[in-house]
Amino acid sequence: MPTVLAVMAHPDDIEFTCAGTLVLLKRAGWGVHMATMTAGDLGSMKLSRAAISRVRRKEAGASAALLGAGYTCLGFDDLTILYDADSKRRVCGLIREVRPDLVITHSSLDYMSDHTETPKIVREPAFASTIPNWRASLNGKPAPPCSKMPAILYADPIENIDATGRRVPARLVVDITAVVEFKERMLACHESQRSWLRAQHGEDEYLLSMKRWSADRARDFRSKAVAYAEGFTPHLGHGFPRNDLLTKALGKRVKTLA
Numbered sequence: 001m002p003t004v005l006a007v008m009a010h011p012d013d014i015e016f017t018c019a020g021t022l023v024l025l026k027r028a029g030w031g032v033h034m035a036t037m038t039a040g041d042l043g044s045m046k047l048s049r050a051a052i053s054r055v056r057r058k059e060a061g062a063s064a065a066l067l068g069a070g071y072t073c074l075g076f077d078d079l080t081i082l083y084d085a086d087s088k089r090r091v092c093g094l095i096r097e098v099r100p101d102l103v104i105t106h107s108s109l110d111y112m113s114d115h116t117e118t119p120k121i122v123r124e125p126a127f128a129s130t131i132p133n134w135r136a137s138l139n140g141k142p143a144p145p146c147s148k149m150p151a152i153l154y155a156d157p158i159e160n161i162d163a164t165g166r167r168v169p170a171r172l173v174v175d176i177t178a179v180v181e182f183k184e185r186m187l188a189c190h191e192s193q194r195s196w197l198r199a200q201h202g203e204d205e206y207l208l209s210m211k212r213w214s215a216d217r218a219r220d221f222r223s224k225a226v227a228y229a230e231g232f233t234p235h236l237g238h239g240f241p242r243n244d245l246l247t248k249a250l251g252k253r254v255k256t257l258a
């Protein structure tokens, strides 16, 4: 059974950017594991860091459970995710435990440092996951090296725009119209964040924004039948697998753009 591992910075980033595709892969028989670098410890105006972290770990776990996916919080702190030896060893420990065929992470063009550090941190452990002399562990428990490197996909940045506000193109676009309600249910598991935004906006901006961004990416399909989509860009640098696992798994739901 092929396995996909999504590694994003904060609880709810996966749900915003790639949960629809995870649902489709799950239904196509894939194993799915979801991981967040932090527990979202700055995600509250009222609760302490420890208290909101407990709440948000639970919310992220509930979203993963809804999908039948595993969930790991890598234990870093909000706003201080750093590309260093510790972060690379911890992420590599996770990769060696999950042993994914495909890893999905943030776009390096995303709007904030936690989001742009994460793909750097993920990329090298993916490369090093097969190297026996590279020591890596999660929670102090070393895992044996992988037999092959996973392919890497960068998801759309938040709002499909870069830090200067320009719309970022995707290379692969996945039609998630059939599963957008499931994606919405996963996102709704993050009730602490949803209620915060609802209080600010007076409407359910949390879910509405996800649908708006997914509808924006669907425009790239140029088909009235496709109302919601998620975009991805493969990492095709030296040494990384270049096979298009998404199209192989999801067929016509995936459109390749020039």
Ligand SMILES: [Zn+2]
Residues within 6 Å of the ligand: 009, 010, 013, 115
């Ligand atoms: Zn985030």
